[in-house]
Amino acid sequence: MAQTITEKIIAKHTEENQAKAGSIVSAKVDLVLANDITAPLAIKELEKAGIKTVFDPEKIALVPDHFVPNKDIKSAEQAKLLREFAAKQKITNYFEVGRMGIEHALLPEQGLVKPGDLIVGADSHTCTYGALGAFATGMGSTDIASAMALGETWLIVPQTKLFNYRGKKRDWVSGKDFILYTIGQIGVDGALYESMEFTGDAIENLSIDGRLSMCNMAIEAGAKNGIIAPDDATKDYLKGRVEGEIDIIKSDEDAKYVQTYDINVEDIELQVALPCLPSNSKGVSEIEKTKIDQVIIGSCTNGRLEDLRTAAKILKGKKVAKSSRLIVIPATQNIYKQALDEGLIDIFLESEAAVSTPTCGPCLGGYMGVLAEGEKALATTNRNFKGRMGHLNSEVYLSGPAVAAASAIAGYITSPEDID
Numbered sequence: 001m002a003q004t005i006t007e008k009i010i011a012k013h014t015e016e017n018q019a020k021a022g023s024i025v026s027a028k029v030d031l032v033l034a035n036d037i038t039a040p041l042a043i044k045e046l047e048k049a050g051i052k053t054v055f056d057p058e059k060i061a062l063v064p065d066h067f068v069p070n071k072d073i074k075s076a077e078q079a080k081l082l083r084e085f086a087a088k089q090k091i092t093n094y095f096e097v098g099r100m101g102i103e104h105a106l107l108p109e110q111g112l113v114k115p116g117d118l119i120v121g122a123d124s125h126t127c128t129y130g131a132l133g134a135f136a137t138g139m140g141s142t143d144i145a146s147a148m149a150l151g152e153t154w155l156i157v158p159q160t161k162l163f164n165y166r167g168k169k170r171d172w173v174s175g176k177d178f179i180l181y182t183i184g185q186i187g188v189d190g191a192l193y194e195s196m197e198f199t200g201d202a203i204e205n206l207s208i209d210g211r212l213s214m215c216n217m218a219i220e221a222g223a224k225n226g227i228i229a230p231d232d233a234t235k236d237y238l239k240g241r242v243e244g245e246i247d248i249i250k251s252d253e254d255a256k257y258v259q260t261y262d263i264n265v266e267d268i269e270l271q272v273a274l275p276c277l278p279s280n281s282k283g284v285s286e287i288e289k290t291k292i293d294q295v296i297i298g299s300c301t302n303g304r305l306e307d308l309r310t311a312a313k314i315l316k317g318k319k320v321a322k323s324s325r326l327i328v329i330p331a332t333q334n335i336y337k338q339a340l341d342e343g344l345i346d347i348f349l350e351s352e353a354a355v356s357t358p359t360c361g362p363c364l365g366g367y368m369g370v371l372a373e374g375e376k377a378l379a380t381t382n383r384n385f386k387g388r389m390g391h392l393n394s395e396v397y398l399s400g401p402a403v404a405a406a407s408a409i410a411g412y413i414t415s416p417e418d419i420d
Contacts (some may be wrong), residue, residue, distance in 0.1 A: 006157075010135055018083070031113070036065065038122030042148060057393055060161065061103075062085070065367055099333065109332055113134055126216050129215070130215040132208075132212075136225060137225045153364065156391070158223075159257075160194060165202035171203060173268055174402070175206055175207075176210075178282040180272075180398075188220060190222065194222075194224060209304040269285060270400065273397065275397065277385070278383060284403055295320075295408040297304065297329070297401055298328060302404075303330055315405050316347050320352045321410060326351070327368065329362075336357070364383075373393045376396075377394070380401050
């Protein structure tokens with residue numbers, strides 16, 4: 001029977017080696033992920049159940065990244081609980097401050113994600129890893145506790161929607177613009193508990209950073225996972241990161257899709273999602289000159305090196321508007337160092353931006369950029385729900401790094417083409 005890539009990956013992790021859309025299966029996991037917000041809940045569930053040891057200390061990743069470096073006593077206690085659990089269980093992949101990064105940028109960088117893997121994480125944006133040909137999905141902390149103990153989880157095998165992107169993208173347009181445009185077309189429930197499979201020549205020509213950005217936001221359309229079949233670009237990215245043969249799994253040519261979308265990327269201009277949904281996306285040319293108090297360039301969606309290079313190219317020789325502020329957050333220590341080596345950090349500082357250590361902080365209204373009442377932010381993050389970044393009466397607009405950098409200079413939402 002013909003299968004999609006998602007069905008094939010799930011099937012190979014079951015005892016029966018079968019997975020048909022709609023069926024309920026028990027599947028072995030290759031990696032279990034949690035952070036400083038979600039891991040403490042899972043740890044307490046393990047203790048409550050009397051579980052003394054995890055199934056495999058090498059197949060669990062603990063990344064304190066949301067409120068770390070600690071913003072207050074409560075966050076310090078959470079991080080301490082994580083640290084002590086990691087030490088007690090001899091967790092191989094525990095990443096302390098100074099070695100950590102934003103989890104969904106860090107794990108691929110560290111070679112912990114491979115094509116064909118089945119990965120579960122106590123964070124909704126775990127779907128990011130589909131960019132490398134893995135089945136990856138977010139779960140609640142109780143389910144993650146179970147996966148930590150047993151090394152397996154249960155799933156309803158999702159049906160798949162196919163998104164075929166063709167053509168040559170416009171200048172400055174990135175994977176973030178592809179996915180914002182797509183979510184704008186299908187809505188925040190347009191792929192509810194379904195797999196979003198991204199394919200086409202425009203995807204083949206998209207960087208791994210761009211692909212990670214796309215799969216990261218599959219959850220914003222309600223998807224169970226986002227996925228891209230591995231190719232030569234995937235192999236190049238993984239070279240030196242992972243050992244052994246790479247498992248190249250692709251959908252069968254006659255695989256069954258619940259729906260297919262054909263998207264000409266030449267029609268996609270730089271996108272901006274207006275409050276208060278990621279689906280409220282429009283081309284930047286359609287947006288009025290909306291004044292912005294704060295710009296964030298970073299997060300698990302757009303804090304990678306490609307994003308920082310794009311922002312620096314636009315910011316070079318220019319200043320952030322006096323009426324606004326810009327916060328740049330490299331997603332990992334390695335990205336930070338490479339940006340430093342390339343002179344990108346100098347460009348940001350000379351533009352009068354603030355540069356932070358890796359953290360999720362402002363994305364969820366945690367710290368490092370919380371909004372006051374009435375303030376508006378433009379962010380390269382993935383959600384703009386009401387009150388997401390601070391006060392309930394603040395507003396968040398979403399974009400890629402190009403629009404974010406240009407808007408920081410102008411003080412209002414605009415395109416790089418409109419910056420002198």
